[in-house]
Amino acid sequence: MSTWTLAIIAVTCAVYLFYTSYVSPFKLFSKSGIKGPPPTLIVGNLSEFRKGLHDSLVNNRQKYGKVFGTFLGTQPMLWIGDVDILKIIMVKEFHQFPDREALIKKLPYPFKHSVLFTSGEDWKRIRSILTATFSASKLKQIFYIVESACNRCVEKLEALSENEEIADMKVIYGNLTMEVIAASAFGVQLENDPRASKLINYANKIFDTAPTIQFILVLMPSFQPFLRFFLRERQESTTYIANTVKGIIRERRESLKNGTRCNRDLLQLMIEASEDGKMSDDEIVGQAYIFLIAGYETTANTLTYATYLLANHPEVQDKLYKEIDKTYQDKGVIDYESVSELQYLDMVLSETLRIYPPAHAVNRGVSKDVTINGVKLLKSVPVGIPIYGIHHDPDYWPNPEQFRPERFTPEEKQARNPSCYMPFGMGPRNCIGMRLALIEAKLALAKVVKAVEFSAIDKTEIPLKLKAGGTLSPANPVYVGIKKRL
Numbered sequence: 001m002s003t004w005t006l007a008i009i010a011v012t013c014a015v016y017l018f019y020t021s022y023v024s025p026f027k028l029f030s031k032s033g034i035k036g037p038p039p040t041l042i043v044g045n046l047s048e049f050r051k052g053l054h055d056s057l058v059n060n061r062q063k064y065g066k067v068f069g070t071f072l073g074t075q076p077m078l079w080i081g082d083v084d085i086l087k088i089i090m091v092k093e094f095h096q097f098p099d100r101e102a103l104i105k106k107l108p109y110p111f112k113h114s115v116l117f118t119s120g121e122d123w124k125r126i127r128s129i130l131t132a133t134f135s136a137s138k139l140k141q142i143f144y145i146v147e148s149a150c151n152r153c154v155e156k157l158e159a160l161s162e163n164e165e166i167a168d169m170k171v172i173y174g175n176l177t178m179e180v181i182a183a184s185a186f187g188v189q190l191e192n193d194p195r196a197s198k199l200i201n202y203a204n205k206i207f208d209t210a211p212t213i214q215f216i217l218v219l220m221p222s223f224q225p226f227l228r229f230f231l232r233e234r235q236e237s238t239t240y241i242a243n244t245v246k247g248i249i250r251e252r253r254e255s256l257k258n259g260t261r262c263n264r265d266l267l268q269l270m271i272e273a274s275e276d277g278k279m280s281d282d283e284i285v286g287q288a289y290i291f292l293i294a295g296y297e298t299t300a301n302t303l304t305y306a307t308y309l310l311a312n313h314p315e316v317q318d319k320l321y322k323e324i325d326k327t328y329q330d331k332g333v334i335d336y337e338s339v340s341e342l343q344y345l346d347m348v349l350s351e352t353l354r355i356y357p358p359a360h361a362v363n364r365g366v367s368k369d370v371t372i373n374g375v376k377l378l379k380s381v382p383v384g385i386p387i388y389g390i391h392h393d394p395d396y397w398p399n400p401e402q403f404r405p406e407r408f409t410p411e412e413k414q415a416r417n418p419s420c421y422m423p424f425g426m427g428p429r430n431c432i433g434m435r436l437a438l439i440e441a442k443l444a445l446a447k448v449v450k451a452v453e454f455s456a457i458d459k460t461e462i463p464l465k466l467k468a469g470g471t472l473s474p475a476n477p478v479y480v481g482i483k484k485r486l
């Protein structure tokens with residue numbers, strides 16, 4: 001064969017490979033009549049998403065309707081903002097869509113063991129152990145952890161007010177939720193365990209991975225080995241946390257054998273639930289790790305958003321303060337029971353989570369081709385669930401940008417399709433930590449609003465700029481005025 005022939009074959013193969021890898025995948029949606037933003041070669045719709053996935057999905061819904069297709073790199077995603085179809089996918093026909101699609105393939109340890117990413121029988125087994133662990137009665141046993149972290153947060157806010165200082169509320173609440181996760185999932189309490197502050201430092205580092213690196217990981221998973229240098233701090237932190245938690249599990253198992261009393265926390269509940277070999281130590285570490293990833297920033301952001309909204313809506317803050325104060329007058333304390341009975345607090349928090357859902361988008365894998373309400377779902381094209389987009393859809397929420405806790409009165413809730421509110425997802429694969437997150441956010445808000453008054457100041461960013469990475473977060477520090485109540 002001549003050199004020319006070889007060259008022509010090589011070029012043809014290269015063109016063919018390029019076409020099948022980077023051109024033909026982008027025809028997928030147009031072939032089935034599904035609209036969507038035009039993808040760019042190789043990166044798909046990535047450049048549009050980088051400006052803010054939450055906003056871009058709202059814009060696409062306006063342009064293309066409630067069902068549209070996008071590409072992250074060449075990975076297609078069929079976005080569905082029609083809540084009746086979603087109810088079928090997430091609840092009624094859950095058995096057909098039980099798993100979520102991990103966009104980063106080849107998940108590292110201990111991620112791969114976590115309930116967030118396991119599938120099939122493994123997911124069912126782990127989820128059922130965790131369902132018992134997060135039951136109302138079990139959470140009551142660990143309420144003391146939440147209470148002491150909230151008290152420390154109030155002390156910090158009072159000190160700031162006395163010194164006429166301000167601080168980024170994301171940092172204040174981040175300390176609170178990190179303390180709760182460290183104590184409940186990793187078994188280390190700030191006040192009596194010297195390992196706690198080191199572990200918290202390492203845990204914080206996990207959230208420092210630059211967004212560009214995260215995008216490259218999603219877009220080109222095979223680049224993961226080349227990014228080791230940039231991911232080394234994250235890896236070091238993960239190893240430290242995993243080893244520490246494994247050490248604590250060993251200590252706890254010893255104590256269980258000797259009949260010594262251990263702290264009541266999520267880690268202990270998981271250890272006890274897995275005594276008969278239902279969950280391995282690696283799996284327990286995987287769950288503790290995912291509680292950190294899923295529970296720290298989401299809950300801290302919720303509290304930050306609520307504080308921001310209260311500072312900008314003094315009439316809502318006043319009404320909330322009066323409700324909390326009355327409970328203090330009547331019961332002398334805000335405890336596990338009374339905090340759940342505060343109806344206006346629940347409405348304020350619900351409206352906060354509607355406007356700013358920290359988990360702004362989730363997905364479900366599709367196991368076989370199926371048509372639902374006229375929409376064709378294709379095997380291996382995951383369904384994207386644009387939670388932020390649904391919460392801001394004027395068809396479901398009139399004047400969606402307006403903060404109005406009254407949307408959550410029993411009457412208004414009754415009159416609405418319940419599926420259009422899903423900050424914690426929906427169906428059997430919804431957020432397992434919802435109860436913990438709500439009790440934590442409610443107790444923290446009740447305690448801080450009782451102690452201090454928030455107000456908008458010159459340094460308060462209005463409107464609040466958001467960034468949508470793993471979670472929906474304020475893009476910049478969130479400053480508000482803090483005045484101690486007399």
Ligand code: HEM
Binds near residue numbers: 116127359424429430
């Ligand atoms: C305000 C705080 C939180 C929000 C808004 C939130 C939201 C969500 C959402 C939307 C999902 C996906 C649900 C679905 O796909 O239908 C999820 C899953 C999950 N969340 Fe949360 N979450 C919060 C706090 C927590 C906390 C505190 C924990 C644990 C301590 C936690 C642990 C998890 C886990 C393990 C999953 C995966 C469940 C599974 O796949 O079976 N989350 N969360």
